[in-house]
Amino acid sequence: MPCTGVRPHLGGIVADPYKPRAPFAPWDRRELPGLFDVEESARRIGNYKWAEMKLFEALGGWVATVPELDVKMRLGTHCYKHAWHAELWHKRLPELREMNPERLTQPANDAMVRFIEAMTEPEAPEQTIEKLVGVYRVFIPHFIAAYTFHKNNTSQITDAPTIRSLQFILQDEFDDWRDGEMLIQSLIETPEEVDRAAAHQTRLEKLMIEAGGIAGPGSIGGAGAGGAS
Amino acid sequence: MRKFFPVEELARDSRFNQVTMKDRMADPRSALVKDEPRQKSNRLVPSRPDASAAARGLMHGIFVGEIQALEGAGRTCHDFRTAGDSARRAQDDAHGEDSFADAVPFALKLDMARQAWDEARHVEISVKLSDWMGSEIGEFAENTVLFQAACSTDPILRLAGVNRALEGLAIDVFTTMKEFGDLAGDPYLEFCEDWMLADEVTHVKMGSDWLRRVTEHDPDRRKKALEFQSVVDKLFSYGGTRSDSQESPIGLARRFRELAGFTDDEVEDIAEVSLAALEERKASVARMQATAREFAAS
Numbered sequence: 001m002p003c004t005g006v007r008p009h010l011g012g013i014v015a016d017p018y019k020p021r022a023p024f025a026p027w028d029r030r031e032l033p034g035l036f037d038v039e040e041s042a043r044r045i046g047n048y049k050w051a052e053m054k055l056f057e058a059l060g061g062w063v064a065t066v067p068e069l070d071v072k073m074r075l076g077t078h079c080y081k082h083a084w085h086a087e088l089w090h091k092r093l094p095e096l097r098e099m100n101p102e103r104l105t106q107p108a109n110d111a112m113v114r115f116i117e118a119m120t121e122p123e124a125p126e127q128t129i130e131k132l133v134g135v136y137r138v139f140i141p142h143f144i145a146a147y148t149f150h151k152n153n154t155s156q157i158t159d160a161p162t163i164r165s166l167q168f169i170l171q172d173e174f175d176d177w178r179d180g181e182m183l184i185q186s187l188i189e190t191p192e193e194v195d196r197a198a199a200h201q202t203r204l205e206k207l208m209i210e211a212g213g214i215a216g217p218g219s220i221g222g223a224g225a226g227g228a229s
Numbered sequence: 230m231r232k233f234f235p236v237e238e239l240a241r242d243s244r245f246n247q248v249t250m251k252d253r254m255a256d257p258r259s260a261l262v263k264d265e266p267r268q269k270s271n272r273l274v275p276s277r278p279d280a281s282a283a284a285r286g287l288m289h290g291i292f293v294g295e296i297q298a299l300e301g302a303g304r305t306c307h308d309f310r311t312a313g314d315s316a317r318r319a320q321d322d323a324h325g326e327d328s329f330a331d332a333v334p335f336a337l338k339l340d341m342a343r344q345a346w347d348e349a350r351h352v353e354i355s356v357k358l359s360d361w362m363g364s365e366i367g368e369f370a371e372n373t374v375l376f377q378a379a380c381s382t383d384p385i386l387r388l389a390g391v392n393r394a395l396e397g398l399a400i401d402v403f404t405t406m407k408e409f410g411d412l413a414g415d416p417y418l419e420f421c422e423d424w425m426l427a428d429e430v431t432h433v434k435m436g437s438d439w440l441r442r443v444t445e446h447d448p449d450r451r452k453k454a455l456e457f458q459s460v461v462d463k464l465f466s467y468g469g470t471r472s473d474s475q476e477s478p479i480g481l482a483r484r485f486r487e488l489a490g491f492t493d494d495e496v497e498d499i500a501e502v503s504l505a506a507l508e509e510r511k512a513s514v515a516r517m518q519a520t521a522r523e524f525a526a527s
């Protein structure tokens with residue numbers, strides 16, 4: 001019988017399961033090379049975990065300090081999301097040969113510590129705008145940038161578990177950024193409040209520039225993007 | 230932001246009025262106060278003549294309690310160091326501390342963050358339920374004692390006082406409210422209370438598990454935490470508002486407490502303290518009535 005790719009089978013015709021197929025389907029264009037080796041990936045993830053921890057701690061602490069009921073509830077909800085992100089990174093570290101996840105759970109540099117100090121400085125009930133601006137106009141956009149860079153530059157095959165976590169986390173970050181930005185827009189009612197928001201954002205952005213991003217210089221490429229390709 | 234946040238500074242909009250525990254108990258609309266000639270049952274059931282106002286008052290109490298539970302869980306995420314995080318912390322520096330003594334396990338903080346989300350949902354649920362029941366934010370006063378229990382500087386005391394004592398009380402309250410919804414033919418109320426009850430059992434269990442784990446090799450700290458829990462339990466048994474007796478508006482939800490990690494002995498202790506508080510209140514009412522009679526006769 002000539003090979004037709006189909007075999008007669010118990011009165012029916014079925015596709016031949018033994019026919020050779022390409023290991024990667026034509027629509028699967030994932031590539032092996034990536035910008036980060038195991039060590040660099042772990043280093044970045046340690047920085048992410050530390051920064052997510054600082055974010056959920058700050059959001060949790062601020063709940064009691066904001067009088068606006070809708071903001072209070074959103075901060076409580078977002079607090080958990082960032083704790084969950086920290087947990088995902090905590091669990092990823094041992095898979096990257098870091099058996100003591102605390103060792104790499106650290107700020108990218110001292111400027112990042114100073115950024116967190118400045119971001120968490122506002123406490124008074126009249127400073128909800130400053131609290132939200134620090135998180136939703138500075139910190140979270142930098143998370144989105146660093147995570148997007150990581151997702152688009154790591155090996156799509158060898159580092160698939162990190163990419164999966166990044167996709168879940170990025171979805172949260174976008175959702176929370178939108179929530180936070182809308183809260184800020186609803187709170188800012190006067191030109192003076194626009195200035196207040198902008199001044200605080202400028203102050204924090206300058207510190208973030210010094211830090212170089214969530215994972216330090218090279219967070220979104222350029223100098224220090226590092227690792228093997 | 231400071232390391233610990235004082236209860237007097239809890240941020241609220243202009244609708245809220247904060248009062249002490251004693252003031253709140255004296256509010257005649259409260260579900261928890263019934264000094265009129267005692268009926269056989271004082272349990273919060275729809276047949277009680279004041280059921281509607283009492284249930285609304287209790288729901289408002291739940292609403293503000295959920296806000297404080299949210300604030301307390303959030304503060305526990307913030308106030309203590311995470312074990313293993315060696316970076317400088319402004320709040321420790323400002324507090325004159327560089328000690329790591331109060332560091333809590335990372336997983337404990339994750340549980341507190343999860344609780345913050347759950348409590349935020351409970352605030353959402355109780356705002357909508359209050360509206361459904363016809364009351365408004367600020368219609369009743371807010372007693373801030375729950376947050377006070379969350380101000381302890383020892384995280385384990387917080388877990389004992391808030392997660393075990395107060396959230397244990399929440400289990401009792403939600404069980405009573407769920408039954409109230411069932412009896413009143415209000416499936417909306419019953420449905421929501423049942424969901425919140427599931428979360429509260431989880432929170433109490435978190436408290437039970439962490440208390441056991443963290444104090445495994447520190448019997449003194451465990452003893453201190455359990456003592457703090459019983460002080461809070463006693464405080465909330467004030468007036469016998471919660472007990473096995475039908476004379477208490479709120480029952481003791483024994484089965485759910487078991488699920489949440491309370492031992493039989495612990496449940497019995499709470500039952501005893503609650504009954505004693507009820508008897509104490511009845512005796513004090515009787516004394517006041519006798520004094521009033523004497524005064525009227527003189």
Ligand SMILES: [Fe+2]
Nearest residue numbers: 295298348351
């Ligand atoms: Fe709750």
Ligand SMILES: [Fe+2]
Nearest residue numbers: 298396429432
């Ligand atoms: Fe709770």
